[in-house]
Amino acid sequence: MFNEIFGNPMASLPIINGGRSRSISRENPTGEKGKGGMATGVLGPSRKGAAAYRMIPPGEILIIADVDGPGIINHIWFTITDNPDDGYYTLSDVVLRFYWDNEETPSVEVPIGDFFLNGFSTYTKVNSFPIVVNPVRGYNCYFQMPFAEHVRITIENQHPGILKGFFYQVDYTEYDEIPSNAAYFHAQYRRERLTVRGKDYTILDNVKGSGLYVGTFMAHTSLERYWYGEGEMKFYLDGDIEYPTICGTGLEDYFGGGFGFVEDQRKETPAVETLYQTPFLGYHFFSACEPNHSWRFEGACPPMRGFYRFHILDPIRFDKEFKLTVQQIGTCDTGLFERQDDISTIAYWYQSEPHIPFPELPDRYHRQPR
Numbered sequence: 001m002f003n004e005i006f007g008n009p010m011a012s013l014p015i016i017n018g019g020r021s022r023s024i025s026r027e028n029p030t031g032e033k034g035k036g037g038m039a040t041g042v043l044g045p046s047r048k049g050a051a052a053y054r055m056i057p058p059g060e061i062l063i064i065a066d067v068d069g070p071g072i073i074n075h076i077w078f079t080i081t082d083n084p085d086d087g088y089y090t091l092s093d094v095v096l097r098f099y100w101d102n103e104e105t106p107s108v109e110v111p112i113g114d115f116f117l118n119g120f121s122t123y124t125k126v127n128s129f130p131i132v133v134n135p136v137r138g139y140n141c142y143f144q145m146p147f148a149e150h151v152r153i154t155i156e157n158q159h160p161g162i163l164k165g166f167f168y169q170v171d172y173t174e175y176d177e178i179p180s181n182a183a184y185f186h187a188q189y190r191r192e193r194l195t196v197r198g199k200d201y202t203i204l205d206n207v208k209g210s211g212l213y214v215g216t217f218m219a220h221t222s223l224e225r226y227w228y229g230e231g232e233m234k235f236y237l238d239g240d241i242e243y244p245t246i247c248g249t250g251l252e253d254y255f256g257g258g259f260g261f262v263e264d265q266r267k268e269t270p271a272v273e274t275l276y277q278t279p280f281l282g283y284h285f286f287s288a289c290e291p292n293h294s295w296r297f298e299g300a301c302p303p304m305r306g307f308y309r310f311h312i313l314d315p316i317r318f319d320k321e322f323k324l325t326v327q328q329i330g331t332c333d334t335g336l337f338e339r340q341d342d343i344s345t346i347a348y349w350y351q352s353e354p355h356i357p358f359p360e361l362p363d364r365y366h367r368q369p370r
Helices: 002-006
Strands: 020-025 053-056 061-068 071-080 094-100 108-111 131-134 138-141 145-147 150-157 163-174 184-192 201-208 211-221 233-237 281-287 304-310 316-318 321-326 329-332 335-338 342-351
Touching (some): 020 061, 145 184, 201 342, 321 342
Parallel strands (some): 108 184
Antiparallel strands (some): 061 150, 211 304, 211 342, 233 321, 329 335
């Protein structure tokens, strides 16, 4: 059963494993067999008779999936409008939550944009292996998410205006059983609008139990001059206290690049960083004001960068506990220095349940970009 469900997806694709495919949508909210496309519309019975979207008033929590297991979620698709009644809609105002097996606290609690590698409330195309964002605002997730008893997925609109259009589909497979050692998917958002000088930024901590860490998204806003990426990623595993078991060599190295993402540092003045997207690693977003553009004017902003790394082929495994931090260190012509920047992150991991409740999600204001 384990190899048939969780093996190499191409190698196991032709294997008949007893799964039963189901899909949840606006028209078939329970995913029930033989209940799709039943509504009657202007073209007659079963001819696009139901609106494919839901409107979400301010403060409302919409349940988009509420089904019993055993099962595995294979694919999630969302798209979202950006025109509320009272102003531009921001992706940081919609909160996505997952609850496994009737738990009271969510295992996933994230702004929807950041979860799909769209930081800074900005729609950005993404072409990674587990997360894909297609034109226009088509948000896809391919992380497999097993559940033994039940799954509930909710969307909360924390914007003061009505979310006029939220489209969704959740594709999953029912099984008679799932492996007893299957871990549960988790994702958590963190934000420090101003990091503390000389103190490592915490991406994830207080994880207790066995599991594996599988990905990081970072939205980095530079608030100081010069190179920002000398900080080392530190993975603390199973009792590590003062020093981690795994320690990287710099921010661009962790995200799979090198030498400041600059093709020729000797010739380029100012240096121009190169964007890239690969299945597991990417520097996919950059935005900044013009070199001679004062920040006092509308539309100007400090440099904003988006990075992702997915540990799909190299998961970080732990038996009892896990913590991940990154140093805030930069460099200039006089050497290394401690920085203070604005950083938000999403941590993606699997672990055995129960999990320790997450820190309180920052409020809407503290999730907004500068």
